Amino acid sequence: MSSNENSPLEKPHLSTSGVTLMPSMDKVKDKVEDNCCDPVSVHEKPGYTLCPYVDGFITTDTGPVPRIKTALSIQDRISTLIVRCGINRNQYKVAPGLYGVGQPDKTSEVLVTANFKLTFDHLRKELATLNTWILVLDTRGINVWCAAGKGTFATRELVDQIQGADLDKIVDHKRVIVPQLGATGVSARAVKKESGFRVVYGPVRAEDIPKFLKKNRKADHAMRTVTFTFLERIVLTPVELQIVLKPALITALILLVLSGLGPEFFSFTQAWSRGLTATAFLLTGMVTGAVITPALLPYIPGREFALKGIITGSLTGIVMLGIISSAIPSFSAGLALFLFCLSISSFLAMNFTGTTPFTSPSGVEKEMKRHIPIQLVTLVLAAGLWLYSAF
Incomplete structure (x- = not known):
């Protein structure tokens, strides 16, 4: 049983097939284990309930x-x-x-x-x-x-x-x-x-x-x-997004700090304006890698998921650059955001291999060894260009 299956007052302490033991019944735990083959009599005791x-x-x-x-x-x-x-x-x-x-x-x-x-x-x-x-x-x-x-x-x-x-x-x-x-x-x-x-x-x-x-x-x-149809793929994307939610929040805070660095050492105005722009590309990379890439998986060229993520991340990155071009002051800033978006997309798309029958465990391992260093280098280069663009 899971706590999802009970009200807060019915959180299970011990579970046999179809029968839940309440926390108040600790003193008869041994009795239950001796009698677990007889769930009817177990159910008849105070403090027990049938699973729904x-x-x-x-x-x-x-x-x-x-x-x-x-x-x-x-x-x-x-x-x-x-x-x-x-x-x-x-x-x-x-x-x-x-x-x-x-x-x-x-x-x-x-x-x-x-x-x-x-x-x-x-x-x-x-x-x-x-x-x-x-x-x-x-x-x-x-x-x-x-x-x-x-x-x-x-x-x-x-x-x-x-x-x-x-x-x-x-x-x-x-x-x-x-x-x-x-x-x-x-x-x-x-x-x-x-x-x-x-x-x-x-x-x-x-x-x-x-x-x-x-x-x-x-x-x-x-x-x-x-099979791995559109619906079978898309139903997995909420979990992929939830997994990266905490790291994404930490990354957003780091982006705000990096965005505030500049000639004046640190500017809260720049941290807010540049930070929001960078966070927009972070979200774009997340949605591209964890939702758009899985949704369009069979139609994206290449076999490696990381490569598919690079392709989709590049396209959405270009679209985003066009949408908020007025907020991007220089070529180096635009290139930084573009590289940041595709690196996030590539990593999350590669992470999706754990839920798909399209690849084998050995193939996933090879792909990770090949692309994780590339993703890290791209991320570091993007951070460097973003800092450089502030000066």
């Missing part, structure tokens, strides 16, 4: 399993918007373990996912017509694709959750469906050897799961294809 997405329990041979709702509430949608903006993102998670959707039985499929609540919600809302089990791995609140790369959506964790949930007593078919984007972290052979369960790799997108199951767990080419 739980709708009762399913009786199994190993005890009750939380049944989850497939419809997202207004609270879920508001929390999603907040997390999309990067707020409390690292704490937005659900308890790992076994959940059920609909009326699953021993023949129902077991879908594996991460405990990042955004991923969990994205999966459950696509399962309205199905009766399935969901096995949630402890990925430290990270989505499937990133967790597979970081080693938390992994073979060992999957085996531990299979065994911890006594899954062999829940279903008869000895089969789990793992998202295709989690394949890099899960060895099907090792899972089979250690747990007895066979791994079937499902489709890339949760929306294809009903069709995938209807086709007897067969994925067609479209289900296996990783």
